[in-house]
Amino acid sequence: MAKFSRAMRMNNPRDYSRVFRQAKRSSRGGLTVLTIENSVGHPRLGLAIAKKHIKLASRRNRLKRVIRTSFRQHQSVLANIDIVVLSRADVSQRDIKQIWATLEQHWQTVATQWQKS
RNA sequence: UGAGAUGGCCAGACAAUCGCGCUGUUGCAAUAAGUAGCAGUGAGGAAAGUCCGGGCUCCAACGGGCAAGGUGCCAGAUAACUUCUGGGAGGCGCGAGCCUACGGCUAGUGCAACAGAAAGGAUACCGCCGGAUCUAAUUCGGUAAGGGUGAAAGGGUGCGGUAAGAGCGCACCGCGCUUUUGGUAACAAAAGUGGCAUGGUAAACCCCACCUGGAGCAAGACCAAAUAGAAGAGCAGUGUGCUUGCACACAGAUACGGCCCGUAUCGUUCUUGGGUAGGUUGCUUGAGGCAGAUGGCGACAUCUGUCCCAGAUGAAUGAUUGUUCUCGACAGAACCCGGCUUAUCGGCCAUCUCACCAC
Numbered sequence: 001m002a003k004f005s006r007a008m009r010m011n012n013p014r015d016y017s018r019v020f021r022q023a024k025r026s027s028r029g030g031l032t033v034l035t036i037e038n039s040v041g042h043p044r045l046g047l048a049i050a051k052k053h054i055k056l057a058s059r060r061n062r063l064k065r066v067i068r069t070s071f072r073q074h075q076s077v078l079a080n081i082d083i084v085v086l087s088r089a090d091v092s093q094r095d096i097k098q099i100w101a102t103l104e105q106h107w108q109t110v111a112t113q114w115q116k117s
Numbered sequence: 118u119g120a121g122a123u124g125g126c127c128a129g130a131c132a133a134u135c136g137c138g139c140u141g142u143u144g145c146a147a148u149a150a151g152u153a154g155c156a157g158u159g160a161g162g163a164a165a166g167u168c169c170g171g172g173c174u175c176c177a178a179c180g181g182g183c184a185a186g187g188u189g190c191c192a193g194a195u196a197a198c199u200u201c202u203g204g205g206a207g208g209c210g211c212g213a214g215c216c217u218a219c220g221g222c223u224a225g226u227g228c229a230a231c232a233g234a235a236a237g238g239a240u241a242c243c244g245c246c247g248g249a250u251c252u253a254a255u256u257c258g259g260u261a262a263g264g265g266u267g268a269a270a271g272g273g274u275g276c277g278g279u280a281a282g283a284g285c286g287c288a289c290c291g292c293g294c295u296u297u298u299g300g301u302a303a304c305a306a307a308a309g310u311g312g313c314a315u316g317g318u319a320a321a322c323c324c325c326a327c328c329u330g331g332a333g334c335a336a337g338a339c340c341a342a343a344u345a346g347a348a349g350a351g352c353a354g355u356g357u358g359c360u361u362g363c364a365c366a367c368a369g370a371u372a373c374g375g376c377c378c379g380u381a382u383c384g385u386u387c388u389u390g391g392g393u394a395g396g397u398u399g400c401u402u403g404a405g406g407c408a409g410a411u412g413g414c415g416a417c418a419u420c421u422g423u424c425c426c427a428g429a430u431g432a433a434u435g436a437u438u439g440u441u442c443u444c445g446a447c448a449g450a451a452c453c454c455g456g457c458u459u460a461u462c463g464g465c466c467a468u469c470u471c472a473c474c475a476c
Contacts, residue, residue, distance in 0.1 A: 009431070
């Protein structure tokens with residue numbers, strides 16, 4: 001089932017620094033996605049939305065919720081990897097529909113890069 | 118009907134599907150954690166800025182003074198306030214109403230470009246008046262009504278007065294002082310008196326009165342791996358000695374090395390306290406909401422009844438679809454309250470004012 005529980009979040013600074021050092025990157029549509037294998041047994045998602053890029057707290061929360069929902073609905077195609085989604089400077093110009101479409105493309109890219117074992 | 122004033126309220130609605138936090142409960146599991154189902158609940162009027170005030174926590178502290186900062190018409194409300202309510206004074210508006218940093222420059226010091234004679238116990242450019250001189254304009258004296266300069270010119274208006282004038286005198290206004298009356302007070306009114314002294318500026322220094330200990334939930338409290346180090350206790354391989362827990366000797370492990378010799382290093386287990394990562398707590402029942410009664414012009418207070426209404430922590434409210442309307446702004450809790458300020462699509466209600474029309 002398409003759940004999104006606590007375990008599917010990255011909530012440790014060490015995990016983040018590992019991803020930032022070694023991950024594969026791809027950028028599109030105002031978002032950058034970093035991916036690396038993990039040993040937890042399921043995919044995990046981390047978010048890094050800069051206050052510099054989206055100034056208002058309510059809009060930052062909104063973007064994070066959209067990304068989480070999209071991840072939840074597409075997690076069945078993903079292998080056991082850690083994913084970190086970064087914001088870029090031009091993300092504030094996109095609306096929700098554009099972000100949604102961008103995320104779908106990102107998930108497909110990631111799924112072909114890391115074949116599910 | 119139109120134009121306004123004040124106060125209050127709302128912040129798209131409904132449904133379906135997939136999801137998230139918390140609480141309760143029932144299964145699985147049962148040490149904890151977890152997991153599945155069901156039920157309940159889940160951001161704001163500003164949650165924002167962090168500008169004030171308080172609660173709470175820790176630290177400091179006998180009392181007093183200075184410094185520094187803040188406040189500044191009066192009375193009240195309040196836990197407290199730079200807030201609020203009522204009143205006074207001044208200003209704006211036809212009005213309903215609104216605005217005010219509103220103590221003191223007759224304590225002291227300072228400041229005011231340019232213009233102007235002169236910018237504050239003054240002064241005379243053009244004037245006005247009188248005198249003197251060879252009658253020419255000059256000079257001496259008086260004056261500040263008129264002109265001129267300036268944001269501002271040493272009370273204002275009028276009459277008398279005078280050579281011309283002048284608070285020089287008088288009346289009214291303004292100002293200061295005294296008294297009386299009303300008011301808790303700020304203040305107002307009246308009477309008397311003074312005789313122009315006292316220009317502006319105190320978000321200029323300053324004076325006066327009152328207030329203020331510091332840091333903040335990353336406060337504070339508790340639990341507590343691993344590693345290093347500290348203290349204590351037990352057990353310390355084999356043999357010998359005896360004072361029976363000590364001494365001596367020999368072994369043991371690891372590294373170097375093909376091996377021996379050799380060299381270097383090393384007891385082990387448990388407990389205790391401190392404490393890092395991490396976790397728990399503080400964490401939401403409160404100066405609480407709603408309704409009613411009573412007191413008060415009001416802010417508000419008291420009483421009764423009733424309700425439980427977010428508690429996250431890499432941080433929970435979202436996405437998709439459909440229907441509908443007025444087509445949805447500003448914007449996301451982070452210990453909690455009371456305010457202030459700023460942002461904001463639109464809509465509703467109550468009371469009041471003005472104008473026009475009708476009666």
